[in-house]
Amino acid sequence: KAGVTQTPRYLIKTRGQQVTLSCSPISGHRSVSWYQQTPGQGLQFLFEYFSETQRNKGNFPGRFSGRQFSNSRSEMNVSTLELGDSALYLCASSLGQASAYNEQFFGPGTRLTVL
């Protein structure tokens, strides 16, 4: 069974640009969560999608948005990039129910560098 895949793995952008990151969950998984990992702030929850609906949202500005498609693949978008958006963006998938018994599986991440 293939794991969680994220594309691209590395990305370099300049300030003011926008970027779209993609996440393909494990087959059969319907929930996708996104996290931002930085040396200063650690791992922070961005949002969670389940059946194409945002189920939960972290404390990030509106420049950060996401969506989920009918095949459970998810994308996140960051508009008007700032230097502080440089981070490793991790995606995690799970079966879907908000149950701790459903393990979350993480992808390798997309490393975004903003110049």
Added chain:
Amino acid sequence: AQSVTQLDSQVPVFEEAPVELRCNYSSSVSVYLFWYVQYPNQGLQLLLKYLSGSTLVESINGFEAEFNKSQTSFHLRKPSVHISDTAEYFCAVRYTGGGNKLTFGTGTQLKVEL
């Protein structure tokens, strides 16, 4: 606010020595606790979890953690570390009512030396 504290940012230890990585969380009625490990340039891998039942949980590679409700702690231990255990370890909490959202600690870099 819900928070997870990992007091030690780095823990150096010699191979075959015991190690303890500390984790404390803000109190809540019901929590689920996790330890994840991250190797360089990789995502997070679940190491072990406490959901209910026995307060001592073990992983397949020799790590164990004990849930202590009165001290709101979930410390990770290994009696004898190996060089391959060098990685960053994250404690995470899932609070009931928060969906699949995980609240992470700031991580502890475990460096095993020969």
